[in-house]
Amino acid sequence: MLELSDALAAYVREVGIVEPRPLAALREETERMENAHWASSAEQAALLGFLARLIGARRTLDIGTFTGYSALAVAYALPPEDGEVRAFDDSPAFAEIARRHWNAAGMSERIHLHVGPASDGVDVLIAEGRAGDFDMAFIDADKPAYDGYYEQTLQLVRPGGLIALDNVLWRGTVADPASTGENTVALRALTRKIQDDARVDACLLPIRDGLLLVRRR
Numbered sequence: 001m002l003e004l005s006d007a008l009a010a011y012v013r014e015v016g017i018v019e020p021r022p023l024a025a026l027r028e029e030t031e032r033m034e035n036a037h038w039a040s041s042a043e044q045a046a047l048l049g050f051l052a053r054l055i056g057a058r059r060t061l062d063i064g065t066f067t068g069y070s071a072l073a074v075a076y077a078l079p080p081e082d083g084e085v086r087a088f089d090d091s092p093a094f095a096e097i098a099r100r101h102w103n104a105a106g107m108s109e110r111i112h113l114h115v116g117p118a119s120d121g122v123d124v125l126i127a128e129g130r131a132g133d134f135d136m137a138f139i140d141a142d143k144p145a146y147d148g149y150y151e152q153t154l155q156l157v158r159p160g161g162l163i164a165l166d167n168v169l170w171r172g173t174v175a176d177p178a179s180t181g182e183n184t185v186a187l188r189a190l191t192r193k194i195q196d197d198a199r200v201d202a203c204l205l206p207i208r209d210g211l212l213l214v215r216r217r
């Protein structure tokens with residue numbers, strides 16, 4: 001696979017994607033943080049925004065929000081009049097950073113963040129009767145809980161809607177039978193389950209740490 005050198009990444013960012021200035025400001029602040037690698041890359045976030053536009057998304061879920069980069073990238077792709085991102089993260093510190101940047105981008109009306117365990121927050125939406133009400137979900141929180149998030153989002157996303165799961169290659173460990181770490185085992189099992197799941201179509205993109213795209217039938 002082609003290695004994305006710094007020069008090549010800079011080229012892609014210059015001519016291959018559009019990153020609004022407030023989104024770039026959020027990325028730049030995040031890059032100075034200890035957990036900077038948690039954030040989606042600019043290219044991956046641009047892909048999510050592109051896919052949101054492609055399917056005409058109006059309402060989306062962002063499970064594992066960190067400093068808010070993926071949520072903001074998708075928010076830009078939603079219609080200004082009624083676009084809605086429901087975001088979930090259990091860190092109040094990350095929430096503060098995310099909200100500051102969403103506000104600066106003029107997107108705070110469009111993105112609603114639940115601070116607490118994501119599964120509880122998503123359950124609230126299900127209890128509120130919002131099954132089938134969402135067009136897209138991005139799953140990027142704790143890996144052993146992905147299967148639960150997948151089942152929850154499958155309820156919330158409409159037929160024809162999209163679920164994207166990040167990090168499904170887990171730095172390549174999933175292809176090594178000797179790797180039996182908790183995250184590796186969970187991601188390997190879920191990827192196989194999804195490929196055999198008659199409720200969906202799925203396609204694994206080997207970009208960055210692996211992005212599994214799932215379409216609800």
Ligand SMILES: C[S@@+](CC[C@H](N)C(=O)[O-])C[C@H]1O[C@@H](n2cnc3c(N)ncnc32)[C@H](O)[C@@H]1O
Nearest residue numbers: 039040064066069070089090117118140141142
């Ligand atoms: C990889 S980061 C998300 C990156 C983000 N999607 C982006 O593109 O910038 C994972 C996030 O999930 C959050 N998280 C982990 N376990 C969680 C849980 N059980 N409930 C809610 N958030 C959780 C962490 O606080 C962290 O911010």
